[in-house]
Amino acid sequence: xxxxxxxxxxxxxxxxxxxxxxxxxxxxxxxxxxxxxxxxxxxxxxxxxxxxxxxxxxxxxxxxxxxxxxxxxxxxxxxxxxxxxxxxxxxxxxxxxxxxxxxxxxxxxxxxxxxxxxxxxxxxxxxxxxxxxxxxxxxxxxxxxxxxxxxxxxxxxxxxxxxxxxxxxxxxxxxxxxxxxxxxxxxxxxxxxxxxxxxxxxxxxxxxxxxxxxxxxxxxxxxxxxxxxxxxxxxxxxxxxxxxxxxxxxxxxxxxxxxxxxxxxxxxxxxxxxxxxxxxxxxxxxxxxxxxxxxxxxxxxxxxxxxxxxxxxxxxxxxxxxxxxxxxxxxxxxxxxxxxxxxxxxxxxxxxxxxxxxxxxxxxxxxxxxxxxxxxxxxxxxxxxxxxxxxxxxxxxxxxxxxxxxxxxxxxxxxxxxxxxxxxxxxxxxxxxxxxxxxxxxxxxxxxxxxxxxxxxxxxxxxxxxxxxxxxxxxxxxxxxxxxxxxxxxxxxxxxxxxxxxx
Numbered sequence: 001x002x003x004x005x006x007x008x009x010x011x012x013x014x015x016x017x018x019x020x021x022x023x024x025x026x027x028x029x030x031x032x033x034x035x036x037x038x039x040x041x042x043x044x045x046x047x048x049x050x051x052x053x054x055x056x057x058x059x060x061x062x063x064x065x066x067x068x069x070x071x072x073x074x075x076x077x078x079x080x081x082x083x084x085x086x087x088x089x090x091x092x093x094x095x096x097x098x099x100x101x102x103x104x105x106x107x108x109x110x111x112x113x114x115x116x117x118x119x120x121x122x123x124x125x126x127x128x129x130x131x132x133x134x135x136x137x138x139x140x141x142x143x144x145x146x147x148x149x150x151x152x153x154x155x156x157x158x159x160x161x162x163x164x165x166x167x168x169x170x171x172x173x174x175x176x177x178x179x180x181x182x183x184x185x186x187x188x189x190x191x192x193x194x195x196x197x198x199x200x201x202x203x204x205x206x207x208x209x210x211x212x213x214x215x216x217x218x219x220x221x222x223x224x225x226x227x228x229x230x231x232x233x234x235x236x237x238x239x240x241x242x243x244x245x246x247x248x249x250x251x252x253x254x255x256x257x258x259x260x261x262x263x264x265x266x267x268x269x270x271x272x273x274x275x276x277x278x279x280x281x282x283x284x285x286x287x288x289x290x291x292x293x294x295x296x297x298x299x300x301x302x303x304x305x306x307x308x309x310x311x312x313x314x315x316x317x318x319x320x321x322x323x324x325x326x327x328x329x330x331x332x333x334x335x336x337x338x339x340x341x342x343x344x345x346x347x348x349x350x351x352x353x354x355x356x357x358x359x360x361x362x363x364x365x366x367x368x369x370x371x372x373x374x375x376x377x378x379x380x381x382x383x384x385x386x387x388x389x390x391x392x393x394x395x396x397x398x399x400x401x402x403x404x405x406x407x408x409x410x411x412x413x414x415x416x417x418x419x420x421x422x423x424x425x426x427x428x429x430x431x432x433x434x435x436x437x438x439x440x441x442x443x444x445x446x447x448x449x450x451x452x453x454x455x456x457x458x459x460x461x462x463x464x465x466x467x468x469x470x471x472x473x474x475x476x477x478x479x480x481x482x483x484x485x486x487x488x489x490x491x492x493x494x495x496x497x498x499x500x501x502x503x
Contacts, residue, residue, distance in 0.1 A: 005146055006144065007034060007038050010035070010039070014089075017122075018139075019111070019116060020112060020122075020123045020124075021124050021125070021143060022124075022125045022132070022141065022142045023124060023125065023126045023127075024130050024144045025145050027145065027184055028093070030145065030185060031145055035091070036056070036057065039089055042087055042089045042122075043087065043089070044057060044088065044089040044090075044091055045062070045084065045089070046091040046093065047068060047071050047090070048094055049093060052064055053066055053071060056089075068092070068095060068098050068104060072107040072108070072111070073107065075090075076110060084119075086119075086120040086121070087120055088121050088122075089122045089123075089124055090121060090122070090123045091124045092123065092125050093125075093126050093127070094127065096130070099131040100131070100133070105133045105136060106135075112136055112139035153176075153177040153181065153183075154173050154174065154177040156185065157177060157180075157202070160192045161202065164196060166200075166201060168202050172202065172203070175207075178327055179327065180210055181326060181327070182214065182217075182324035182326060183213065183214070183324075187213055191206070191209050191213055211293075211294050214226075214294055214328075217324070218294075218296060218325065221318075221321055223302055223314055224296045226294060226295070226297075227288075227296070227331065229285040229286070229288050229289050229295050231285050232286060232289060234412070235282065235412060236279055237406075237409035237411075237412050237441060238401050238409070238501075239283065239502055240502060241396070241500060241501055241503055242396050242398075242501035242502075245270075245394060245396075246286075246290060249267050249371070249393075250290045252267055253327070253371065254291065266366075266367055266368075267371055267393055268366065268372065268391070268392060269363070269370075269371050269373055269374065269392050269393060270372075270374075270392055270394050270396060271379075271386075271391075271394075272284075272376075272395075273377070273378075273395065273396070274489070274501070275400055275440055277442025277443060278398045278399070278401065279441050280375040280398055281333060281375060283373070283375075284329065284373040287371070287373055288329040288331075291327070291329060291371065293371075294329070296322055296329065296331065297331045297332075298322075298331065298332045299333075300332075300355075303315050303355065311355060312354050312355065312358065315358050319358070323366075323370060326369045326370045327370075327371075328371070329373055330371070330372045330373070331375070334375065334376065335374040335375065336376045336377065336378050336382050360385060364391060372392070379489075379493070379498075380492055395498050396499050396501040397493040397498040397500055397501060398501045399490060399493075399502065400438060400440055400479060400486070401444075401502070403434075405502060406432075406433045407429050407430075407432075409441050409444045409445070410432055410448065413444065413445050413449075414427065414448055417448065417452045418462060421461070421462045423462040423464075427465050427468070428465045432469070435469060436472060436477070437479075438477045438480065439479070440477070440478040443477050443478055446475065447471040447472050448468065448471075450475075451467040451468040451470070452467075455467045
């Protein structure tokens with residue numbers, strides 16, 4: 001079933017007799033236009049923070065310098081019907097600052113009770129901030145204007161381009177419209193103006209402006225984190241199967257409209273499980289860069305609230321925000337810790353189950369361009385429902401790097417730290433590879449860091465094989481520290497026939 005549009009919700013709740021419809025909106029002018037169009041047959045009166053009362057349709061001033069308490073008192077005192085005839089609508093703007101005032105709350109409660117019992121009027125509260133007093137909570141329903149669709153945004157770009165004589169190709173319009181999805185009309189226009197002011201054109205370079213604006217939305221939410229990614233595919237040593245798979249998804253993701261027309265489904269995401277320190281988190285960062293979209297990190301710790309229903313509301317907000325920011329990559333790190341309460345019967349058991357159900361349903365049904373990368377060190381702690389087909393497009397297992405991968409990892413980390421010196425020429429990589437069997441990628445990086453530091457302190461011209469061998473001798477590898485756990489995990493992943501990330 002198609003979700004109801006904002007306009008249809010407004011009409012339905014108005015006809016159903018809801019006493020207060022709370023419209024959460026930053027774009028007041030756009031909201032006013034919708035109200036005028038949808039409720040054109042109703043007589044509407046507006047009170048706003050400038051303490052003016054006016055006829056909403058005509059803009060004619062009815063009274064001046066009348067505070068909200070004074071205005072509500074005059075309505076109640078006059079018998080209501082004189083000031084608000086049957087079928088009329090009272091629009092209150094900039095009132096969220098007043099909704100902790102006991103007198104204002106009592107007056108609104110009085111009006112709500114009268115509406116329920118006998119009056120045919122509706123109160124619309126229009127505000128960018130939602131403040132719901134407990135005393136009138138049951139009388140209020142909240143709605144938000146719909147964000148512009150991709151087609152709406154493409155039309156805005158086309159109009160803007162035509163108005164300013166800019167030659168923007170249909171393909172560029174389509175790409176920008178997808179990137180601008182989740183922003184309001186106001187934000188779209190602001191970005192287009194900023195882009196044109198920079199160099200007089202609209203181009204792919206302007207996608208960075210869009211990412212910056214979306215970063216602002218994330219920072220203001222406090223629930224998701226925007227992760228800056230500098231790493232590229234060249235920073236991953238090995239994992240060739242996973243890299244090839246992601247390369248295929250990249251083409252689908254970047255040309256989704258063509259892929260969709262061809263019959264390709266929107267990619268859902270990937271679960272990467274396996275040994276810690278073997279490139280799972282790095283892969284999440286690289287994927288966002290491959291797709292050329294923002295990388296959002298979901299921390300379940302920030303989702304958990306202390307009040308009843310707060311955690312579930314935060315999860316809904318996080319999902320809604322990710323969908324608004326989309327196209328994006330949503331990274332859920334250490335997924336097994338996020339849903340560790342499933343089946344435990346502990347204090348947070350019920351809350352965790354509800355959060356898990358919300359996440360599971362969304363993963364199953366989502367059609368938005370939010371590509372989920374979930375990483376897990378121990379997949380055996382995950383609920384089996386999460387591993388079913390239809391949740392993720394694929395599940396990859398990351399093991400300890402093989403010889404070829406260890407060689408590549410050494411090349412990457414030595415190369416990064418010897419720019420201008422080319423230390424790699426004098427290093428026996430094969431000897432290092434043979435000495436690091438059972439080492440993770442993180443172990444190898446740590447070895448190189450230590451060797452480079454000791455080489456610098458000793459005043460050497462560059463790092464050598466001997467310095468790296470000494471660092472290896474001083475390091476306990478992951479396979480030593482977690483031998484039994486790693487052996488068990490390796491057996492489980494192979495028994496379940498998860499796809500190996502390495503060739």
